[in-house]
Every structure is written in C-alpha cells, then in structure tokens.
Amino acid sequence: MPKSYIKRILDARIYDVATETPLQQMRQLSHRFNNRILLKREDLQPVFSFKIRGAYNKLLQLPPEQRARGVIAASAGNHAQGLALGAAQLGVRATIVMPKTTPLIKVNAVRMRGAEVVLHGDTFDEAAARARQLVEARGLVFVHPYDDPDVIAGQGTVAMEMLRQHPGELKAVFIPVGGGGLAAGMAAFIKYVRPETRVYGVEPEDAACLKAALAGGKRVRLPQVGLFADGVAVAEIGEETFRVLSETLDGVITVSTDEICAAIKDIFEDTRSIAEPAGAVGLAGLKKFTGQNGCRNAALATVCSGANLNFDRLRYISERTEIGEKREVVLAVRIPERPGSYLRFCRDLGDRAITEFNYRYASDEEAHIFVGLQVSADDDRQRLIGKLEVGGYGVTDLTDNEMAKLHIRHLVGGRVPGLRDEVVYRFEFPERPGALRTFLEHLAGRWNITLFHYRNHGAAYGRVLVGLQVAPAARSALLEVLQQLQFPFWDETENPAYACFLAN
Known part of the structure; x- marks a missing residue:
C-alpha cells in the first residue's frame, strides 16, 4: 500500500547533499489566473534537479x-x-x-x-x-532512475517539504511524470497526510505512458515517444511507480510542446530562472487545469523539477511560446492571384500585428500565404478565422500542426512542376555524426530524394523533413525500410501544410 512509503520518506536522510528548496509564489502568474500558484524550486538543487x-x-x-x-x-x-x-x-x-x-x-x-x-x-x-x-x-x-522503493522515497521528500512549507489548504498539486518516481513518492505522501488535496500527474502528449497504462489497466509500452521534454520521455511507466500511482492519483493531464514552452517562459518571468522542458511540464498542466475548470481563489502547487537545459534550445523554445499561450495563430490563407489582393487582405486583418508572412508565386489563379498573427486568446483566434472565411478567403488553421511550425514556414514556395509520386516523412534523427549516412544507406539508392530540410534545436536529436519519389506499389517496401531504421518518423504526405505550400 502507498502508506508504507510514509516511514521511508520520513526516514530519508538526504540533506548531506540535497537542500530544502523554497516553495515560491509565482506572483505574476497568480495574478493572471486569480489563484495562488506555488512553485517548488527543485531547479535549485546542487545538480539543478530533484x-x-x-x-x-x-x-x-x-x-x-x-x-x-x-x-x-x-x-x-x-x-x-x-x-x-x-x-x-x-x-x-x-x-x-x-x-x-x-x-x-x-x-x-x-x-x-x-x-x-x-x-x-x-x-x-x-x-x-x-x-x-x-x-x-x-x-x-x-541504481534505477525511478522504479525502486528507496529512490521513490527519496523523491517523496519533495512533498514532505511542500506540505510543511504550506500548512494551509492546498486544492491541488501537479507533478511531472516520466517513469513516475517523483509522482509516486509525492502522491503517496500527500494522499496520506492531506487526502483532500487532489494530485494530478502531467505528461507530454507525445510521451503519455502513464495515461495509456491507466486507460488500459496495465502497463503498456509506447511504440515511440517525443523527445522535446527529454527528462520525461519514457516509453513505459515503472512497475512499482504504476502500482502506487494507480491508487493515489486523481487524474492525468497531457500537455503539448507549445504549452510546455509557454510554461518555461512563465517560470522565467516570475523567477528569472530557465527551466528545462521537463521541469516546466507540471506548470503547463496546472495552467491547463485552471483554464478548463475555471478554478479561482485556490492554492495550487507544482514542481519545477529541473533546469539542465542546453542554451542552444532557447531559440526553438522562444519560437513556440506565443502559440503555447494562445497568443499567436498560424494560418494558410488562399487569396486571388491578382493586383490588390494583398492590400485587401491586410485591410481585412485590421490592426492585428503580423508575426510572420511567407509567400511565393505558385499559379496564375490563387496565392497561398503562410501567415502568423497575434491574437488575445483562443476564442479570438476562432473569431479571426471566422471573419476571414466570411470574407471569402480559404483558411487552414496550422497553429497545432507540428510539421508546419518545424519545417514548412522555412520552405514556403518550394513547388516543383511535374514532380510525381512524392511522399513526405518527418523524422527525429539522433544528433550524432553518421546519422544521415545511416539513413541513406538504408534507402540504398532505391528512391529519389526530392526534399530534405533539417534544423538543429540544441537537443540530442534533429528534426528532419524528407521527400521521396516513390511509386504507390513500392510504398509498403519503403515503410519496411523506415521501420528497420528505428528513427522515430511520421508520414506527412496528407498534411494540409504540405498540400498548401509544397505539393503540386
């Protein structure tokens, strides 16, 4: 039973090397959400992590x-x-x-x-x-990183400190989940000491192994996981952690990459510290819960679980924060290819700030524009799209389209007249010498490469978009080759962003 962890947590003698970290109120975010939002600063540990x-x-x-x-x-x-x-x-x-x-x-x-x-x-x-x-x-x-009772008990001391530092009512606690060690230790302690406090695990949408396990009633192994929040990119929840969490959690919240980036910015604005993506997952879940449930005037707590971030990744994170805050919309807009169309389009946008505008001539009839626009909230985004559609524009919302945000915005206007049988795949290549050679050796010259776009994001993997000329009858063979490669990949041939800006 989870209560068996209470004595283990109370007896954990970790303070020879670990420190009791502060539970800090996020004043700006608390004001924005009309709640008292508390952040347990585990990024201040000697190794910048719990x-x-x-x-x-x-x-x-x-x-x-x-x-x-x-x-x-x-x-x-x-x-x-x-x-x-x-x-x-x-x-x-x-x-x-x-x-x-x-x-x-x-x-x-x-x-x-x-x-x-x-x-x-x-x-x-x-x-x-x-x-x-x-x-x-x-x-x-x-020494297992999470699936060990002594490791779980050590992580549970975060909750012991949190409840001592905030003796008043605590409505809910939001804990990042990878393998589940931190969540299991904290949830076991909180539910024993303050059973009225709700406890939520938070996972990235593309690495939600706990959500899948709870839905199925048993541990499952995800076929692949997204690597952006690498500290919680785990394909299968731990055996012992799953046993504990099954009995102690009130729910699981999943968050997108953009929502994590927005939470990193929130932590910076309130603390002037930069969390790693996994370190901001809990706060992203707290914000999502508050927005969906209309929670007001309550004490809500989460953990900034780490700050081991490569500086090079900040460029990518900053690109995604406005979308994560629902303050930017990314659209593909079709306008007539004739003089005056741009002017009319800009007038129809009104006084909105344009964050990005990409266009290149494609045909005599119609122009496709990749445009980023500032909005105040998600409902404002919907009003804008509705206004443009009423004005006669063809609009495709790409705000949540990963391929569009990673690659297409840098490739607008790349159509090739006469190109046939093109398929497009998005990959995550390991960021090491030889990865591209390995990819090409697997293809063995069997198919013509029609597109290759790579961007470095300062992570252990590279985001790559590849176009290949493959006859329909050979596509099953291509799929077998790509599966043997063992690089995570997604078929993007039917992606609307590709159709708008690259496909013939």
Missing part, C-alpha cells in the same frame, strides 16, 4: 558490501548527475552509461563529479542494455 534526492537515498540504504562493489546507472541527464554527486559524497565508485547522443555539457557535468562515463548507443534503451551487461561483467549494483 534527482539527487532519490539517488542519494538509495545509496544510503545499500549495505556496505554493495557500496564497496560500486554502482552503475544508465542516464542521459539528471539521474546521472545526482548519482555521481551522491556517490562522491559517500566515497562510492560510480559508473554512468550515457547514449552517444548526450550533449557534451551533460557528459562533462557527470565526469566533473568523479563518475566514470561510458558512452554507448544512440538511445536510452541501448545505454540501459549496456549498463546491465556491465552489472554482470563488473559486479556493480544497478
């Missing part, structure tokens, strides 16, 4: 003979740094297996804390498999 709590607590619980053997973990981020720091504090030898795609800033951070780093594979699963091999080969003790 992970130090669980890792160190696990080390403390190991018998001396196991500590003497040394410990090992597979991690590309915060768990690696937490375990490395905790092991250094106790004089325990630590080995961390990290994917080769891990950004150098994280690799160096682990090495600086005295751990041995083994770089292996392109994905977490490949790194984890190597770590298991080293357990057998070297006799090391494996």
Whole structure:
C-alpha cells in the first residue's frame, strides 16, 4: 500500500547533499489566473534537479558490501548527475552509461563529479542494455532512475517539504511524470497526510505512458515517444511507480510542446530562472487545469523539477511560446492571384500585428500565404478565422500542426512542376555524426530524394523533413525500410501544410 512509503520518506536522510528548496509564489502568474500558484524550486538543487534526492537515498540504504562493489546507472541527464554527486559524497565508485547522443555539457557535468562515463548507443534503451551487461561483467549494483522503493522515497521528500512549507489548504498539486518516481513518492505522501488535496500527474502528449497504462489497466509500452521534454520521455511507466500511482492519483493531464514552452517562459518571468522542458511540464498542466475548470481563489502547487537545459534550445523554445499561450495563430490563407489582393487582405486583418508572412508565386489563379498573427486568446483566434472565411478567403488553421511550425514556414514556395509520386516523412534523427549516412544507406539508392530540410534545436536529436519519389506499389517496401531504421518518423504526405505550400 502507498502508506508504507510514509516511514521511508520520513526516514530519508538526504540533506548531506540535497537542500530544502523554497516553495515560491509565482506572483505574476497568480495574478493572471486569480489563484495562488506555488512553485517548488527543485531547479535549485546542487545538480539543478530533484534527482539527487532519490539517488542519494538509495545509496544510503545499500549495505556496505554493495557500496564497496560500486554502482552503475544508465542516464542521459539528471539521474546521472545526482548519482555521481551522491556517490562522491559517500566515497562510492560510480559508473554512468550515457547514449552517444548526450550533449557534451551533460557528459562533462557527470565526469566533473568523479563518475566514470561510458558512452554507448544512440538511445536510452541501448545505454540501459549496456549498463546491465556491465552489472554482470563488473559486479556493480544497478541504481534505477525511478522504479525502486528507496529512490521513490527519496523523491517523496519533495512533498514532505511542500506540505510543511504550506500548512494551509492546498486544492491541488501537479507533478511531472516520466517513469513516475517523483509522482509516486509525492502522491503517496500527500494522499496520506492531506487526502483532500487532489494530485494530478502531467505528461507530454507525445510521451503519455502513464495515461495509456491507466486507460488500459496495465502497463503498456509506447511504440515511440517525443523527445522535446527529454527528462520525461519514457516509453513505459515503472512497475512499482504504476502500482502506487494507480491508487493515489486523481487524474492525468497531457500537455503539448507549445504549452510546455509557454510554461518555461512563465517560470522565467516570475523567477528569472530557465527551466528545462521537463521541469516546466507540471506548470503547463496546472495552467491547463485552471483554464478548463475555471478554478479561482485556490492554492495550487507544482514542481519545477529541473533546469539542465542546453542554451542552444532557447531559440526553438522562444519560437513556440506565443502559440503555447494562445497568443499567436498560424494560418494558410488562399487569396486571388491578382493586383490588390494583398492590400485587401491586410485591410481585412485590421490592426492585428503580423508575426510572420511567407509567400511565393505558385499559379496564375490563387496565392497561398503562410501567415502568423497575434491574437488575445483562443476564442479570438476562432473569431479571426471566422471573419476571414466570411470574407471569402480559404483558411487552414496550422497553429497545432507540428510539421508546419518545424519545417514548412522555412520552405514556403518550394513547388516543383511535374514532380510525381512524392511522399513526405518527418523524422527525429539522433544528433550524432553518421546519422544521415545511416539513413541513406538504408534507402540504398532505391528512391529519389526530392526534399530534405533539417534544423538543429540544441537537443540530442534533429528534426528532419524528407521527400521521396516513390511509386504507390513500392510504398509498403519503403515503410519496411523506415521501420528497420528505428528513427522515430511520421508520414506527412496528407498534411494540409504540405498540400498548401509544397505539393503540386
């Protein structure tokens, strides 16, 4: 039962390395939403993440003979740094297996804390498999990042501090979920001490393994997960964490990439700190809950769970914040290809600020415009679209179209007369030398490449859009090749953004 965790959490002696972080009121956001919004600042830990709590607590619980053997973990981020720091504090030898795609800033951070780093594979699963091999080969003790009772108990100390720091009524707490260690520890403690407080897990829409497990009544493995919020990009919820969360959560909220980006901006504006995407997931869920439920004059809390962010990613995040706040709409608009059409269109827009405007001649009859416009809220977006449609314009709303925002806005006007049998796929390539060569070797020259667009986002993966000339009869063979490649991919051939700006 989850209540068995209460003594474990109360007995966790983690403060040799971890700190009691503040529970800070977000004054600007509280005013905006007419609630008291509280942020638990786990980004202020020595490793800029809550992970130090669980890792160190696990080390403390190991018998001396196991500590003497040394410990090992597979991690590309915060768990690696937490375990490395905790092991250094106790004089325990630590080995961390990290994917080769891990950004150098994280690799160096682990090495600086005295751990041995083994770089292996392109994905977490490949790194984890190597770590298991080293357990057998070297006799090391494996420290799981979330699916371990001692790790869960260590993370549960976040809730213990939160409830002590806010002794008054607390309507709801929103906790980011990846493998579920933080959520399980916090939910077990909160529901035992204050059962009236509602507890919600928050996941990215493209990595919602807990939501899928709760819907099916058992753990399921997602076929692929989005990597933007890499700290919570987990394909399958933990076994022990699922058992606890099944009994303690009041619900799961999923959030989009744009909503996460908007939450990163909110945290910056209130604290002048920059959260990593996973660190802002909980706040994105809190905002979504408040907007959907009309909650007012209540105390709501969440966790800024980490701040290990590559600086290069800020450019991409800033691009997406206005859409995440429902303050920008992205549209494909069809207007007549004749003199005066642009002027009429701009007049019909009124005094709205234009954030983006892309056009290139395509035919004698009709022009397609990729346009970004400022709006005040989601209902204002709908009014704008309705006004344009009444004015005789053909309008396609691309605000939630990932391909349009990642690629099409940079490719408008790229039509090729006479091109036939083109299919378009969107990929996430591992950000390492040789990824493109691997892709081309799998194709083996069987199909002509008609389009290739890549943008670096400062992450462990690259966003790539590829066009291929493939006859209908050969498309099943192409699909088999792409599945063998094991890069996440999406078929975008029927995407309306492609139809508007690239397809013939």
